[in-house]
Amino acid sequence: MVESRLLPPDGELAVWLEREGREMHELAERLYPIPRSITGEGVRETLGILRESVPLQVREVPSGTPVFDWTVPKEWNVREAWIRDPEGRTVVDFADHSLHLVGYSVPVHERLPLARLREHLHTLPDHPDLIPYRTSYYAETWGFCLPHRVLERLERDDRGGEYEVRIDATLEDGSLTYGELELPGETEREVLVSCHVCHPALANDNLSGIAVTLHLAKRLLAASREAPLRHGYRFLWLPGTIGAIAWLARNREAAARVAHGLVAANLGDPGPLYYKRSRRGDAEIDRAVEHLLRASGEPFEVEDFVPYGYDERQYGSPGFDLAVGSLTRTPWGRYPEYHTSADDLDFIRPENLAGSLAAYLRVMDLLESNRSYRNLHPYGEPQLGRRGLYPALGGGSTEEAPRRQLALLWVLNQSDGRHDLLAIAERSGLPFAAVREAAGALLAAGLLAESDEEAP
Numbered sequence: 001m002v003e004s005r006l007l008p009p010d011g012e013l014a015v016w017l018e019r020e021g022r023e024m025h026e027l028a029e030r031l032y033p034i035p036r037s038i039t040g041e042g043v044r045e046t047l048g049i050l051r052e053s054v055p056l057q058v059r060e061v062p063s064g065t066p067v068f069d070w071t072v073p074k075e076w077n078v079r080e081a082w083i084r085d086p087e088g089r090t091v092v093d094f095a096d097h098s099l100h101l102v103g104y105s106v107p108v109h110e111r112l113p114l115a116r117l118r119e120h121l122h123t124l125p126d127h128p129d130l131i132p133y134r135t136s137y138y139a140e141t142w143g144f145c146l147p148h149r150v151l152e153r154l155e156r157d158d159r160g161g162e163y164e165v166r167i168d169a170t171l172e173d174g175s176l177t178y179g180e181l182e183l184p185g186e187t188e189r190e191v192l193v194s195c196h197v198c199h200p201a202l203a204n205d206n207l208s209g210i211a212v213t214l215h216l217a218k219r220l221l222a223a224s225r226e227a228p229l230r231h232g233y234r235f236l237w238l239p240g241t242i243g244a245i246a247w248l249a250r251n252r253e254a255a256a257r258v259a260h261g262l263v264a265a266n267l268g269d270p271g272p273l274y275y276k277r278s279r280r281g282d283a284e285i286d287r288a289v290e291h292l293l294r295a296s297g298e299p300f301e302v303e304d305f306v307p308y309g310y311d312e313r314q315y316g317s318p319g320f321d322l323a324v325g326s327l328t329r330t331p332w333g334r335y336p337e338y339h340t341s342a343d344d345l346d347f348i349r350p351e352n353l354a355g356s357l358a359a360y361l362r363v364m365d366l367l368e369s370n371r372s373y374r375n376l377h378p379y380g381e382p383q384l385g386r387r388g389l390y391p392a393l394g395g396g397s398t399e400e401a402p403r404r405q406l407a408l409l410w411v412l413n414q415s416d417g418r419h420d421l422l423a424i425a426e427r428s429g430l431p432f433a434a435v436r437e438a439a440g441a442l443l444a445a446g447l448l449a450e451s452d453e454e455a456p
């Protein structure tokens with residue numbers, strides 16, 4: 001394999017990415033108003049929209065199902081939720097913004113003075129114009145989130161009258177819903193791409209991940225229809241924590257086939273790409289992502305695994321210890337818009353989404369073509385000029401030529417079946433694409449054979 005099967009040729013890449021970026025942003029715009037939580041119709045509606053593009057399976061796990069140490073919760077759906085002031089004016093309305101209601105609020109219809117209502121109101125005094133994002137999945141309560149300025153106005157105007165609170169919601173036996181797309185590959189080894197779908201109107205922390213993973217899936221699906229991919233690919237769009245735990249509990253055999261994986265989130269903000277290593281720390285996915293980030297010439301950050309964050313901590317729980325890292329832009333909690341109404345559609349940009357998609361495609365492209373070879377002429381250097389692989393004239397060549405020659409020599413030298421192309425790229429300091437191209441040329445010239453051994 002000499003060329004990328006997943007990315008368009010260099011000359012077409014910019015135009016392609018511009019279009020992808022625009023489409024991903026349009027998808028985020030469409031998904032933004034849908035109220036999502038860890039269960040309920042919002043997740044189904046979201047998956048239904050993704051299903052217009054890829055043949056994902058919608059899975060339902062009934063409430064009450066034990067999944068390892070957890071139990072699938074009751075399903076939550078909201079019809080309406082609002083607060084009216086003593087004069088009957090609506091002052092907070094879930095219909096205006098899905099962040100206004102604390103996720104998993106129990107149904108309520110009562111009248112109460114502001115002093116008591118206040119216990120159920122959440123604001124951000126330091127960011128008085130923003131609505132915070134709050135949930136209470138496992139403790140039965142209710143609450144509203146609003147800009148601090150609105151609360152200040154209510155307190156200023158308070159004459160001791162009663163507010164009417166209405167949460168017309170159901171919290172009943174139903175199911176937890178997730179989406180799963182399996183693309184078969186030539187081998188049993190699978191790549192897992194996982195993304196949470198449980199956040200309401202939050203663009204970077206959630207919709208960006210959904211958009212990038214959907215477009216990644218579309219591209220892999222199209223490539224796999226042209227010719228089989230080497231790995232199987234499994235995409236999971238599921239509610240955070242409980243969804244990943246439910247999937248793992250129901251899919252222990254599939255989990256054992258996961259050779260590499262990434263958890264996607266926060267992919268539309270202007271920050272540099274950020275990689276959090278898998279629990280193993282030195283898995284092929286860790287090496288692949290770090291190599292590509294380093295070779296990109298763009299700013300990036302890499303950090304070690306910590307058992308916090310998104311679902312990498314479930315995939316990396318010790319009973320599974322899957323090689324799953326997380327590739328994002330600015331990590332959760334490290335941007336001021338995080339988990340507030342400022343994480344909106346203006347905060348994510350088409351060009352950032354497109355750059356993230358390109359990064360994911362480069363990772364998959366590397367994993368697809370990373371393998372070990374054996375040099376068939378390992379005694380002394382084979383004569384490259386005779387095979388048209390070495391320019392006859394020294395000195396007058398283009399700037400590219402020395403690097404190409406160096407790549408040929410590195411691949412020949414390291415191809416003893418024990419070093420994969422990524423290891424050769426790491427050791428030589430050459431970009432993976434240059435090493436892959438050299439291997440392709442040597443293979444065509446009959447100097448290399450594919451090694452039977454799996455990459456170390």
Ligand code: ZN
Nearest residue numbers: 199205332339
């Ligand atoms: Zn979040």
